[in-house]
Amino acid sequence: MRLTQWTDYTLRVLMYCAASQDRPQPVTITEIAQAHGISRSHLTKIVQQLAARGLLDTMRGRGGGMRLMRPASEINIGAVVRSTETDFDMVECFNAETNTCRMSEHCHMRGLLARATQAYLAVLDAVTLADLVPPHGEQQETIHALRFMPGLPASLAALE
Template identity: 75%
Template sequence: MRLTQWTDYTLRVLMYCAATEGREQPVTITEVAEGYGISRSHLMKIVQQLAAQGLLETTRGRGGGMRLMVPASAINIGAVVRATETDFNLVECFDPATNQCRLSSHCRLKGVLWQAMQAYLAVLDSVTLADLMAPAAAGGAGGAAARALLPTVALPQNSGAVRRSAWAAGLPSKAENTE
């Protein structure tokens, strides 16, 4: 349940545009590229897709740029993720065309992971772009508001902690598993 870089950048573009809503000048691709350290050419493709989906209004030329075409409160994050993600197959057995797993006929992992994916998408479906905006950005103060969009969730310091704790809990190592 990891988002692709494409989806990550798509959400960043939408959030930046929402944070600058009400500003006289539209947001430019260069502004977003410099603000987030993302390639301009990559962003151009993302902006084209968002415009084709009716989420962004784009104007070319001097004074051009992009703005949200619909209110942030009408942009559902679950719908954006579904439109930008290309593969929701968490494990091989999710795709019958490529499934080679010999356990598929009696394994319950697929069902558990499918339920987890549905719960993940249900949470995203309950969130709009407006919900993601920091309170300081709600006033549409412009570039400062967009720069205020920093992560608010602390990430674990040691990503391997879960793996080690499972082995410490007494699960057999590969050497001990002789079956």
């Protein structure tokens, strides 16, 4: 099972916002793009989708940016992954319309892989966004480590 780049970047945006929730100023797309080396335009589309889903509150203009709309402890990772991934069909026989496998009637692989997918999603369902970011006591250490990343905005270094 492999997550798409879209889901990866979505989780990075949410994690960055969660790790920065105690900051006075909102997080910006440019800041995340620079910190992760990701295209700003690509992140803009992701942020728009997260805002439409009610996960991010976005503010335009000078001093604008984004914040989580609800506590990180209320954002379920399994739900986020399900909303960003378009296909959990591990093999073609998962989809009755496109299945051309001649072994489908006698093969037990489909059931095995379906259970594996369910177990994978069950693990993600047991995790919230808060579980993926450091506790508040470790926040300063994380920010300190991040400030040495190439291209990291000065705004993060100023938080120390």
